[in-house]
Amino acid sequence: MEIDSQFLKGSISLLLLNLLSRAEMYGYEILQEASRRSANAFEFKEGTLYPALHQLEKRGEIKSAWRTAENGRERKYYSLTAKGKKTAREYEKQWQHLTGAIASVLESK
Amino acid sequence: MYAAEELIDKIVNSSQIPSGKRRQEVQRELRSHIEDFMLAAREAGRDDDEIERLVLANFGDPEQIARGFAWVYRHERKMLRIFVFVLSTVVLASSLSATILAMQAGVAFGVGIPILNVLASRHTVIEALDILSSVAVYMAFTSLERLFDRQRFQKATCLLALILTPWCAAAGVHRAFLIFGFVNGVFFRAIQVFITRRMARIGIVVACFGLAGFVSAQLRSPVLHYAVAINCASWLVMGAGYELVTDLAARVEAALFNGLQRI
Numbered sequence: 001m002e003i004d005s006q007f008l009k010g011s012i013s014l015l016l017l018n019l020l021s022r023a024e025m026y027g028y029e030i031l032q033e034a035s036r037r038s039a040n041a042f043e044f045k046e047g048t049l050y051p052a053l054h055q056l057e058k059r060g061e062i063k064s065a066w067r068t069a070e071n072g073r074e075r076k077y078y079s080l081t082a083k084g085k086k087t088a089r090e091y092e093k094q095w096q097h098l099t100g101a102i103a104s105v106l107e108s109k
Numbered sequence: 110m111y112a113a114e115e116l117i118d119k120i121v122n123s124s125q126i127p128s129g130k131r132r133q134e135v136q137r138e139l140r141s142h143i144e145d146f147m148l149a150a151r152e153a154g155r156d157d158d159e160i161e162r163l164v165l166a167n168f169g170d171p172e173q174i175a176r177g178f179a180w181v182y183r184h185e186r187k188m189l190r191i192f193v194f195v196l197s198t199v200v201l202a203s204s205l206s207a208t209i210l211a212m213q214a215g216v217a218f219g220v221g222i223p224i225l226n227v228l229a230s231r232h233t234v235i236e237a238l239d240i241l242s243s244v245a246v247y248m249a250f251t252s253l254e255r256l257f258d259r260q261r262f263q264k265a266t267c268l269l270a271l272i273l274t275p276w277c278a279a280a281g282v283h284r285a286f287l288i289f290g291f292v293n294g295v296f297f298r299a300i301q302v303f304i305t306r307r308m309a310r311i312g313i314v315v316a317c318f319g320l321a322g323f324v325s326a327q328l329r330s331p332v333l334h335y336a337v338a339i340n341c342a343s344w345l346v347m348g349a350g351y352e353l354v355t356d357l358a359a360r361v362e363a364a365l366f367n368g369l370q371r372i
Binding site: 026027028044045046047048050051052054055058073074075076 | 120134135137138139141142144145146167168169170171173174177178180181182
């Protein structure tokens with residue numbers, strides 16, 4: 001099922017922070033991981049990922065570093081900061097609370 | 110791949126990121142992403158034409174991505190604008206002060222008045238403050254007008270009046286400089302906005318500043334003929350200097366903004 005881009009916009013920070021809480025990743029890898037974990041449900045336009053990553057970095061929730069991979073390719077790796085870890089936990093709680101509340105409304109008769 | 114490079118350039122050039130170093134980094138990052146994508150697509154057995162088509166289709170609208178970056182870096186852009194405003198004001202005001210004082214000294218020398226009378230400290234300070242406030246108001250106009258789509262001049266005038274009112278209240282006896290600067294700045298911006306012909310603008314400046322020089326000379330006693338002529342000449346030199354600033358302001362501001370953006 002295709003997810004509405006506006007609907008996804010609000011949850012992209014949660015998604016990115018959650019993915020980066022598992023391991024440090026570079027942009028292309030983040031997209032691949034999001035797509036894999038969601039069984040291809042998250043297939044947003046690739047370029048739109050970068051402004052979101054830069055915004056999180058500016059807020060001090062993630063940090064980045066250029067590194068050369070084994071195949072000699074240079075990539076910018078992103079990882080969570082202490083502030084980012086705290087925000088990720090907070091967003092997760094809020095998300096569960098919100099989805100629970102919405103599910104209750106949708107299921108109520 | 111030409112199309113991918115073009116796509117990256119389009120994003121970076123429209124991103125309004127106010128730092129050359131940061132733009133280069135974004136360019137490098139996007140290029141790295143596309144290279145990863147192409148590598149994976151080649152491994153999946155796709156040909157170059159198909160890969161190029163997929164890159165463009167999957168990457169998204171370059172304008173939308175650029176708008177995303179512009180939003181992320183909006184505060185840095187504002188800070189740069191403020192810095193450019195201050196720097197342009199200082200550069201233009203000091204250049205204008207130096208030019209006007211040199212011209213007035215030349216006029217004084219021509220009619221045999223001691224140059225030190227013109228460059229005497231009180232006169233110099235008053236002149237410099239008048240110029241600084243006028244140039245600052247003019248530059249503020251050009252900055253504030255960017256906030257509006259229609260009736261820019263009128264709205265910027267109201268906004269500037271609102272901003273300057275508390276400053277005038279706080280400035281005490283020195284408020285005269287702010288008021289002079291505001292009136293002067295409004296005058297020069299108004300003739301620049303509403304009068305498109307350069308010669309007509311110059312004519313208005315000559316008439317208004319000549320008259321202001323004549324009136325201010327009449328207020329002094331005793332009224333001496335040569336003093337009236339010198340005063341009128343002095344005011345005309347000032348008017349010419351301000352008119353020159355209105356011509357140069359946009360160019361100086363753009364040069365500073367573009368130059369600082371490259372750093």
